[in-house]
Every structure is written in C-alpha cells, then in structure tokens.
Amino acid sequence: MPMKALTGNEAMAEAMRQINPDVVAAYPITPATEVVQLFANFVADGRVDTEFVAVESEHSALSACIGAAAAGGRVMTSTSSQGLALMHEMLYIAAALRLPIVICGINRSLSAPINIHCDHSDTMGSRESGWMHIFAEESQEAYDSIFQAIKIAERAYLPMIVSTDGFIISHCMQRIDMLEDKEVQDFIGECKPHHSLLLTDKPYTVGPLSLQDYYFEHKRQEIEAMMQVAPIIDEVGKEFGDKFGRHYGLFEEYKLDDADNIIMAAGSAAGTAKVAVDEARDKGIKAGLLRIRVMRPFPYKQIQKVLKDKMIISVLDRSDSMSTMGGPLFIETRAALYDTETHPPICDYIYGLGGREIDVENILSVFEKGEIYKKKGVEKKLAFIGVRE
C-alpha cells in the first residue's frame, strides 16, 4: 500500500478521486475549500470521469447533488459551517428522498461572530436532519471512513457526512496509508440505485406533496431506516478492517475496560485525550476514553453497556445546545444512561468553541475533577474549559 504525507483535506480529496463519483457539485468555503479545489484539479487533469458542477451556493450544491442522486448517480460534495447551514433545508430533503449522498464535512464554528476555526456547532446543528454522521479523529480515519460512507449510504439508502476538525485536522499533515485505486473500486463496488429519473420508460415522481394521509408513513420509514443503520456501519467497518487491517466501529474504547473515570469526546480532541489518559494513569487515576465516532445514529444501546458501571463520566462537547442543559453529546449520553439501573454520575464540559485550543493539561484537570466527583458526587453539571468568565 502506498504511503503519503497528506493534510486532512488532501486525504479527503484523494479519497474522492479514488471513488470517482458520477457527479460532484460543490461551492468553496473555508476550511473545506481545498477539498473542492483539489478535486477540480483532478477533473481538469482528466484523473476522474466526474461531472463537476461548480455551483453558485451550497444550497444549489446540495440541490444539484439531490438531482444527480435521484438520476441514479454516485454523488459527493464537501462543505463547512455556514455552507452546511445554508444546505440545512436540503439536508432534510436528501435524507427523506433516501438518496445516498456523501458529504466530506470540515467542522467549523457558526457565525456570529464570524470565525473560520473548529468547533462542532455546524454538524451538531444538523443532527436531526436524517443524515448519518461520522466524526473522524484524524486524517487516516477520515480517508478510510469516506469509502465506508459510500458503502453504508448506498446500503442504508441514507446520506452521510464524514467530518474532520477544521484546520486541526483539515490543514495538518499526517502519514496516510493509502489504498490502491483498484482496491477502492473493488471495496465500494458499483452504484446500483433502485430508481433513476433517467429511465423514461419507467417515469417516476419524486418529492410529491404528502399530506396528513401519507406524510407520517414516509417519515416512519425514514426513522426505521436510521434504526437499521448501526449494524450496517459495524458490518462495513468490519469488511474494511478485514481487507485493509484498520477496523472501525460505532465508537472507540481507549483503556476503557478497567477504567472508572471516563472522558467522552468526538473529533481531534480525542487524540489529545488519549495522551491525557496515559498521563492520568501514571498518576494512579483509572482513566479511560470513549471516543464517539458515529454521532448519527447515536449508538445509545452500545454506550449503555460500556458505561453503566463507571464511577464518573465527563463529556467533552465542542458545541452547545442552547437548551441550558449542556452540549449535544452530553445530553444524548445522559439520556442513554437513564435506562441503566446504575445511573452513573455524568457531567459536561464545553470546550474549544471557535477553535480555542484544548491541551493535555486541560483534559488532565477534567480527570482530576472526576476523582473528586467520584467521592463527593458531581458538583457542577456543566462547566467550561479555557474560557474567560
């Protein structure tokens, strides 16, 4: 397997090249621009057969992707932040029309104030749109996950976002073990859509008006489709691992088995947290990490199993929900644990908004606070890391 030093964006663009989609419709936005730009070069140099549609907005990007996917094509795009927010209306439509589009997402904060750096507000804000969502910790996982996303989406008939942390991953160079082009094609196989708008001898109507009499049935089926996704993600992750040696699941456990003091995180901060786990263990803390990889569907049953007997769970959220109850990862994990008999203590830390750094010391202090909470109970349900207050 070839090995290359690539940034996160370069790795994602390479993955798109190897997939060679039928249609890519995209619009530039920092920090995802590079993915689109690199892909445009592949098109200009004849390295892909893709029809590249350089649209006039993200709204039209996803609208064109939906059109192309309904025509039966394998379709991809890339976006961030405001771009994903502008797509918001179309996210729901892509999912409800059951079109397996894949977005290379680069996580970036949402305005205002305008800020180009990483947090998870953009994709977290889309988590009820019906898209499956993978938070990649680093570039290798992003690269590998995009191939899996194509397969998962086309199996589940649902669209998927694979995202990396803006700049932290998207613009940092890393060693990537690449697959051969042929290996990619063999793994993803041919796109075999159920329907196509181009089959004029079997004309079909997409996106009709559906009122009180049928709308609910459509949505119920969409919900059911999402309920069936978790095993597909596991299955495809296993297929990938068996072939290429890197296994992926719904979440990653790092020294979790014997740990009682747990941190939960998604994205690049999980890498930092792994170092903090090791350092905390040196200090005698039984620290462990649960890194959420799949945010949608939320693997609540699997999380219950591994967290039910822990003594303290500290969630790191890179966005807030504005519910005043904490960030989305915390709220959903806490809801998942409601069904356990043990009700392990859990608290939330909002960190890193607008690209604010989080370091090993910050995470170590969370473990240390966890040691206190283990004895005295949770004193502060919601806290903030690294902010002036």
Next chain:
Amino acid sequence: MPKLKEVIKNGNLFTAGHRACAGCPGPIIIRQALMVAGPNTVVTINTGCMEVASSIDPFTSWNVPFMHEAFENSAAAITGVEACYEAFKKKGKIKKHMNFIAFGGDGSSYDIGLQALSGAIEREHRFLYICYDNQAYMNTGIQRSSATPRGSHTTTSPAGTVIPGKIQKRKDLTEIIAAHDLPYAAQASPGYWNDFMKKVEKALNCGGPSFINVLSPCPLGWRHKADESIDIAKLAVQSKFWPLYEVENGKYKITYKPREEVDIEEFLKVQGRFAHLFKPENRHIIDELREDINYKWDRLERLERLYSD
C-alpha cells in the same frame, strides 16, 4: 412550429386529474411544452401551484420522470440531473437524447429562486427553464412578488384607502435572463399556443440553457372568470402589456405585433385586481402603467431594429 400531427403522437404526458383551479392556464402550458419535448424528458419543479396541484401523493399527473425538491431550486436540481446524464453518457451507460425542463412560478423564479436560475444558466447546462408567471404568490394566497405589476391589488399590497395596491413596477425577468447572453430566451402567452410551442422547440434545440417566461392569468388572483383566462392572455399581448418576443443568440425579435391599438385599460378593466385604479384619485397609476408599457415596447422595437439592419 412543430407539426401538430407529429407532436400529438407523444401522447398526454401531463394527465387530467390534477387539482389546478378551473381556468388555470398552468396545466395547458405544461402539457403543450411536454407535447413538444416528448417522453424522453425529465422535469423538475419549484414548490408552487403546479407542484402541489400535480403530484399529491399517491397520485401524479406526470407521465415523464418528475422531481420536486423545494421552493427555490428546480434550476439547480435539473442541473444535477443533467450532470448525471452527461456522466452516464460519457461512461456509455446511456445513449438516448434527453430533454431537461425546470418549471417555476414567478415567486420562485423572480424572487427566491433567482440565484439558482442565474447560476444554472451561467454554467451552461443544457436545460429549458419555463416560468409560468401569474404575477404573485398565488399558491400561498395572492401575495405580491417582484413580478406583480404596478397598481395591482394583492394580499400583501392591498388596495387601501391610502396606498392603492403595489406602488413599485414589476421586475423584468426576461431581460435579466437575456443579459446572461444565453442561446435562447423568450416571452410567450397561452393565448398564442402556436407561438409558445415554436419557442419550446427552439429552446430545446438551442444546445444550451434556455428560458421562456409564460404569462399565466390566474382567475383567483387576478379576479376574472375562469373561462376568460385565455382571452385575457391574448389581451395582455394585444395591449403590449406582455410582448411576445425572443432573444436568439443575442438577436431580438418581436414574434407578434398587434395589428390594432388596444389600450391598456382594456386589459386592466376585466380584472378585479386593478378595479381600484379606475377611481379618479388612482387613474394616474393607469397612466404610469401605460408609460411603462410604451417605454418597454419602444425599447424592444429599437432592439429588434438594431439586429435587423
């Protein structure tokens, strides 16, 4: 003009059973366009009257592949379909020639979907965009759009005791589209079906993006009788309120020139939306409308002359 004997063989690609109001020319416009385009056609449509009336789950009037995504993006949607067609063609997965048509009402074409329409034309996708222009947001209940003419009563530009209906003039979308220097743009009216069908044929064969703006009198919003729609569509042309013309590769041509002068009042007086303009205190608006119309017609004639010399 495509031969009727030929196009009739394409069958009815937009069937009866749709829920359009009595007297609505929308279905006539769609049916005539599809008659020319034939069955190898994919249609996208913006949210609006023709969308909600033609595809109420589990029924559909469309005998061609049809997709509705949202209010503002039928132009973007059709470019995705067309791009996929091109990709499949390149890979040898598809061989037949196909037509791509996007429909939208005036609200979704002049206002919320103008950006997507402009972008799709600039990218030179091969598709025809047909705007059925009933000059207000009729589907939501007759609200003003930028296509609503000066003086018209709508529910958001009501003829009140102080403000006499919409005070601004309407946007000229056909000219905005023509400014994209696309191969073909035209204006048509269901009162002149042969002119419209000829324009559809030209548009579909121009090899790139094309646009036709079709006036669509709305009995509900314009407040006229259901059986008067086509007559009013003719009056609009005869009074020069809605000139029939085309811009083919930049060349302007007026495709119908009224033989007799028909004053704008003849067009206005048969519609309830303009009734208040005939009060003495509002008659100046009729004069302004007349001026607007004469200015546009004069300009069109000059542009036509410019290219005929």
